Amino acid sequence: EVQxxxxxxxxxxxxxxxxxxxxxSGFNFRxxxxxxxxxxxxxGLEWVSYISxxxxxxxxxxxxxxxxxxxxxxxxxxxxxxxxxxxxxxTAVYYCARKTTGTTYFNYWGQGTxxxxxx
Amino acid sequence: QSVLTQPPSVSGAPGQRVxxxxxxxxSNIGTxxxxxxYQQLPGxxxxxxxxxxxxRPSGVPxxxxxxxxxxxxxxxxxxxxxxxxxxxxxQSYDTSxxxxxxxxxxxxxxx
Numbered sequence: 001e002v003q004x005x006x007x008x009x010x011x012x013x014x015x016x017x018x019x020x021x022x023x024x025s026g027f028n029f030r031x032x033x034x035x036x037x038x039x040x041x042x043x044g045l046e047w048v049s050y051i052s053x054x055x056x057x058x059x060x061x062x063x064x065x066x067x068x069x070x071x072x073x074x075x076x077x078x079x080x081x082x083x084x085x086x087x088x089x090x091t092a093v094y095y096c097a098r099k100t101t102g103t104t105y106f107n108y109w110g111q112g113t114x115x116x117x118x119x
Numbered sequence: 120q121s122v123l124t125q126p127p128s129v130s131g132a133p134g135q136r137v138x139x140x141x142x143x144x145x146s147n148i149g150t151x152x153x154x155x156x157y158q159q160l161p162g163x164x165x166x167x168x169x170x171x172x173x174x175r176p177s178g179v180p181x182x183x184x185x186x187x188x189x190x191x192x193x194x195x196x197x198x199x200x201x202x203x204x205x206x207x208x209x210q211s212y213d214t215s216x217x218x219x220x221x222x223x224x225x226x227x228x229x230x
Contacts, residue, residue, distance in 0.1 A: 035219070037165075044121060044208065044221055044222070044223045044224040045157075045165065045208055045210075045221040045224070046221065047218060047219040047220070047221065050219070059217065059218070061218060095164055095165070103170070103171075104152045104153070104155070104211065104212040104219065105155035105167060105170045105171070105210065106155075106157075106165075106167065106210075106219075107167050107170070107176065108167075109164040109165055109166070110164065111163075111164050112164055
């Protein structure tokens with residue numbers, strides 16, 4: 001069974017940095033495209049970033065471009081999100097979500113990790 | 120302001136049928152990429168409910184069904200049950216924005 005487990009969330013001051021991780025317990029992590037999706041408290045879902053299975057293609061939402069960096073280590077079956085210059089509006093639960101090549105939906109999600117940006 | 124538009128809330132009594140609409144445009148739902156639906160139970164992560172307009176992943180009851188017409192889509196839930204109470208989100212890919220987009224979400228209340 002696919003299991004995605006996020007970690008690295010916490011409280012950070014505005015302007016600070018945080019690095020999120022997502023570990024995939026499955027055997028085929030390298031075959032799948034990965035994404036980060038976030039959800040502000042009491043709000044809806046917002047796609048944040050995408051990385052292709054081999055890491056060669058990367059996309060960002062306008063709201064985070066230039067501040068966030070997505071990466072992956074297929075040898076460790078792990079996905080990362082480096083978040084810099086954090087703002088109060090980045091406060092959210094961050095989910096990693098898996099996508100199969102050739103599709104546009106997210107078929108597996110992690111349980112999420114909460115990032116709070118506050119002084 | 121979400122790219123896809125959903126009603127904030129819907130409600131129905133146990134056993135009834137409810138529908139949730141999702142309105143987009145020719146650059147998202149109106150494309151071949153179609154629309155997908157997620158169910159988010161309270162305090163949990165979203166779960167894929169319907170993909171590619173009408174398809175159910177393994178394990179999703181056939182009480183849940185999806186449809187698409189032009190630039191709009193609908194999720195129908197029949198035989199409402201108390202544990203269907205959740206937030207539901209539609210999602211597509213927007214070719215103009217080059218971005219995955221979601222609706223604002225609809226809260227289902229079972230009366």
